[in-house]
Amino acid sequence: MAKDKSPRRPRAETPKGFRDYFGADVTERKAMLDTIAEVYHRYGFDPLETSAVETVEALGKFLPDVDRPNAGVFGWQDEDGDWLALRYDMTAPLARVAAQFRNDLPSPYRRYAMGPVWRNEKPGPGRFRQFYQCDADTVGASSVAADAEICAMLSDALEAVGIERGDYIVRVNNRKVLNGVMEVAGVLDPADPERFEEERGIVLRAIDKLDRLGEAGVRLLMGEGRKDESGDFTKGAGLTEAQADVVMGFMSAKRENGPATVARLRELVAGSATGIEGVEELETIAELLAAQGYGPDRIEIDPSVVRGLGYYTGPVFEAELTFEILDEKGRKRSFGSVAGGGRYDDLVKRFTGQTVPGTGVSIGVDRLLAALRAKGRAGGDSAGPVVVTVMDRERMADYQAMVGELRRAGIRAEVYLGNPKNFGNQLKYADKRHSPVAVIQGGDEAAKGTIILKDLILGARIAEGASLEEWKARPAQVEVPRSELVAAVRQMLEQG
Structure with a gap:
C-alpha cells in the first residue's frame, strides 16, 4: 500500500510585485x-x-x-x-x-x-x-x-x-x-x-x-x-x-x-x-x-x-x-x-x-x-548595537547588567543570546550586525574587575583596505575598569 504523500511545504518567497524591507x-x-x-x-x-x-x-x-x-x-x-x-x-x-x-x-x-x-x-x-x-x-x-x-x-x-x-x-x-x-x-x-x-x-x-x-x-x-x-x-x-x-x-x-x-x-x-x-x-x-x-x-x-x-x-x-x-x-x-x-x-x-x-x-x-x-545622504552601513559577549553562561546576570547600563546611557546594545560555546561565532555575529564594539569579560577579567572592549570599527576599516600605518595608533582592543564601561564605550564610538 502506497504511503500518503507528506503535505507540500509552502514556498518561502515574497509574492510577485512585493518586497521585504530590512x-x-x-x-x-x-x-x-x-x-x-x-x-x-x-x-x-x-x-x-x-x-x-x-x-x-x-x-x-x-x-x-x-x-x-x-x-x-x-x-x-x-x-x-x-x-x-x-x-x-x-x-x-x-x-x-x-x-x-x-x-x-x-x-x-x-x-x-x-x-x-x-x-x-x-x-x-x-x-x-x-x-x-x-x-x-x-x-x-x-x-x-x-x-x-x-x-x-x-x-x-x-x-x-x-x-x-x-x-x-x-x-x-x-x-x-x-x-x-x-x-x-x-x-x-x-x-x-x-x-x-x-x-x-x-x-x-x-x-x-x-x-x-x-x-x-x-x-x-x-x-x-x-x-x-x-x-x-x-x-x-x-x-x-x-x-x-x-x-x-x-x-x-x-x-x-x-x-x-x-x-x-x-x-x-x-x-x-x-x-x-x-x-x-x-x-x-x-x-x-x-x-x-x-x-x-x-x-x-x-x-x-x-x-x-x-x-x-x-x-x-x-x-x-x-x-x-x-x-x-x-x-x-x-x-x-x-x-x-x-x-x-x-x-x-x-x-x-x-x-x-x-x-x-x-x-x-x-x-x-x-x-x-x-547624494550620499543615506545608504551607509547602519551602525549596529554594541554586543556584550557571553564567556560564562552562568554569569548571564552580569552581562545583562552591563547591557542595561549601556541602554540607560542611550547606547544601543544587546547581549549575545546564541550558543556561547564558540567565541568566534559571537564575533562573526557582531560583524554581521555591523556592531562597532564588542564587550568581553571572562573569568580573569571578572576577578580583576575589568572588561575588554574590542574595536570592531577598526577591524572593518582595515578590511575595507585602510592601511595599518593609518590606524596603528589606535589599539584593536583595550582593557578598562568595569566601572568605566559606559565612558569607555562612548569614547570608542565617538572615535568612529
Missing part, C-alpha cells in the same frame, strides 16, 4: 519621513492615519463588475456583500474623511499622511504593488495662497532631508492656462466640454511625450499622425498648422524669468477667460512665494508641467531633482521627478454634492530615498 531600509525611510513630518508640523498640518481598507464605492473610479472590482485595486466582497479594497492612494481616503467628518473638522483642514498603498497592477523593474506615499493636503481653501504654501512647504521638506538648493526645482503651472490654450487652438469648447474630447486627448498625450519624441514628433501627432521606427502608425489630432502653432507655442513659452513667462502665456490665451484666470493665478502664486523668499532658484513657473491632466482643476506642481546620476548603462541623466500635486476642486463633491476646494502634494518616498542615497 534594517537600514526601514530606519532610513523612517528618519526621512520624520524629518518631513517636522516640516509639515511647522506649517500647521496635522497627521492623519486612515484605514488601509476603504469601500470600493469610496475609492471612486474603481467600481465592482460582476465578479470583482476593477483590476487596479486589491478588492474583495465581505460577508454583507459590500465590496472593500486596499487603498490605492492617500487622496481618496482624505476625500472620504473630509466628507464624513465635515462638521467636526476645521475648515480649511490641513493634514499629512504617510504609509503604504497598494496597486493591483502588473509589476515590473522598480514597479511594485505596494509602496509608500507621503502626502500633504489642504481641503476647504479656494485661495491660491494654499497652493503657494504647498510649494513652499515642499521646497523646505526637500532641503530638510538633505537635497541642497540647486539640486532641485519645484515647477509650477496651471491647468486653466492649458485649457485656455486648448480653447484658443479650437479643441476645447467651454459651452460643450465633451466636444473635441478625442482630439484634446491626443493633443494632451502628445504634449506629455515631448521629451521622448521632440518637437517634430509631437507636431506630427498634432496633425495627421506619426509612424514610428517599427512602422506602427499613431493617429493624430487632425489640427491645422495654425492650431498646432498655438499648442507648440505653449510648450515653448518658458522665458528667462517668471514675469516674462507669464507675459508670454497671457499672449497665448488671449480671448479665453479661463486661460486669463489661470495666468493671473500663476502671477499671484509667484508674488506670494517671492514675498516669503522663494525665488526662481527654488520654485519657478514652467508651462511644461502638465501632470494629472484628467484630475487637476487649477495649479499643478512638480519637484524635479536636477543633479545627474548614472543609469544602468553608465550614461548620465538627471534624476527626475520625486513629487507632484496640484489643485483638485471636485474630489469631495462625490460624497457631498457640493464643490469643496482642495490642493495637495505627494512625495514618492522610495524615489526620494534613492535620491538621498545617490
Whole structure:
C-alpha cells in the first residue's frame, strides 16, 4: 500500500510585485519621513492615519463588475456583500474623511499622511504593488495662497532631508492656462466640454511625450499622425498648422524669468477667460512665494508641467531633482521627478454634492530615498548595537547588567543570546550586525574587575583596505575598569 504523500511545504518567497524591507531600509525611510513630518508640523498640518481598507464605492473610479472590482485595486466582497479594497492612494481616503467628518473638522483642514498603498497592477523593474506615499493636503481653501504654501512647504521638506538648493526645482503651472490654450487652438469648447474630447486627448498625450519624441514628433501627432521606427502608425489630432502653432507655442513659452513667462502665456490665451484666470493665478502664486523668499532658484513657473491632466482643476506642481546620476548603462541623466500635486476642486463633491476646494502634494518616498542615497545622504552601513559577549553562561546576570547600563546611557546594545560555546561565532555575529564594539569579560577579567572592549570599527576599516600605518595608533582592543564601561564605550564610538 502506497504511503500518503507528506503535505507540500509552502514556498518561502515574497509574492510577485512585493518586497521585504530590512534594517537600514526601514530606519532610513523612517528618519526621512520624520524629518518631513517636522516640516509639515511647522506649517500647521496635522497627521492623519486612515484605514488601509476603504469601500470600493469610496475609492471612486474603481467600481465592482460582476465578479470583482476593477483590476487596479486589491478588492474583495465581505460577508454583507459590500465590496472593500486596499487603498490605492492617500487622496481618496482624505476625500472620504473630509466628507464624513465635515462638521467636526476645521475648515480649511490641513493634514499629512504617510504609509503604504497598494496597486493591483502588473509589476515590473522598480514597479511594485505596494509602496509608500507621503502626502500633504489642504481641503476647504479656494485661495491660491494654499497652493503657494504647498510649494513652499515642499521646497523646505526637500532641503530638510538633505537635497541642497540647486539640486532641485519645484515647477509650477496651471491647468486653466492649458485649457485656455486648448480653447484658443479650437479643441476645447467651454459651452460643450465633451466636444473635441478625442482630439484634446491626443493633443494632451502628445504634449506629455515631448521629451521622448521632440518637437517634430509631437507636431506630427498634432496633425495627421506619426509612424514610428517599427512602422506602427499613431493617429493624430487632425489640427491645422495654425492650431498646432498655438499648442507648440505653449510648450515653448518658458522665458528667462517668471514675469516674462507669464507675459508670454497671457499672449497665448488671449480671448479665453479661463486661460486669463489661470495666468493671473500663476502671477499671484509667484508674488506670494517671492514675498516669503522663494525665488526662481527654488520654485519657478514652467508651462511644461502638465501632470494629472484628467484630475487637476487649477495649479499643478512638480519637484524635479536636477543633479545627474548614472543609469544602468553608465550614461548620465538627471534624476527626475520625486513629487507632484496640484489643485483638485471636485474630489469631495462625490460624497457631498457640493464643490469643496482642495490642493495637495505627494512625495514618492522610495524615489526620494534613492535620491538621498545617490547624494550620499543615506545608504551607509547602519551602525549596529554594541554586543556584550557571553564567556560564562552562568554569569548571564552580569552581562545583562552591563547591557542595561549601556541602554540607560542611550547606547544601543544587546547581549549575545546564541550558543556561547564558540567565541568566534559571537564575533562573526557582531560583524554581521555591523556592531562597532564588542564587550568581553571572562573569568580573569571578572576577578580583576575589568572588561575588554574590542574595536570592531577598526577591524572593518582595515578590511575595507585602510592601511595599518593609518590606524596603528589606535589599539584593536583595550582593557578598562568595569566601572568605566559606559565612558569607555562612548569614547570608542565617538572615535568612529
